[in-house]
Amino acid sequence: MKTIDVKILDPRMQDQLPAYATEGSAGLDLRACLDAPLTIKPGETHLIPTGLAIYIGDPSYAAMILPRSGLGHKHGIVLGNLVGLIDSDYQGQLMVSTWNRGDTEFILTPMDRLAQLIIVPVMRVGFNVVADFDNSERGTGGFGSTGKH
Ligand SMILES: O=c1ccn([C@H]2C[C@H](O)[C@@H](COP(=O)(O)OP(=O)(O)OP(=O)(O)O)O2)c(=O)[nH]1
């Protein structure tokens, strides 16, 4: 398994580094490194520290922070930026923009698993400016152009 460098910024993360929950898991759960419970009122967004910094180092990879399905679906706790993109050269603390899009307040408890991190391959490209593209089957059709069902 590939490894990436991690810094433990909050000593409470020492013995609970993110780990894959099952053999097939894609996501590594990130925890809310809070000192005290935090009440997030409907509509509020808070930036929550995770106690960790990673340095991917290789520009052909990035990390993404995604919501946890249960928190999002049952409690309306999703990400204020919808998806967090972690650049391969970022060395700061991983932060989770935490948005309560629901209509009831939510109490976030210190060290709760709040969101998940996935590592993804990235293709970096340059642009080749052209006047016309080669024909494709779709052409410029979009937004339902292939039909409804
Ligand atoms: O949910 C997130 C999203 C981003 N980041 C960090 C890592 C990322 O590499 C950096 C910058 O993120 P992004 O490029 O999405 O934000 P920006 O608003 O464009 O800031 P910048 O001007 O620093 O690129 O912030 C997080 O910790 N959590």
Ligand SMILES: [Mg+2]
């Ligand atoms: Mg940016």
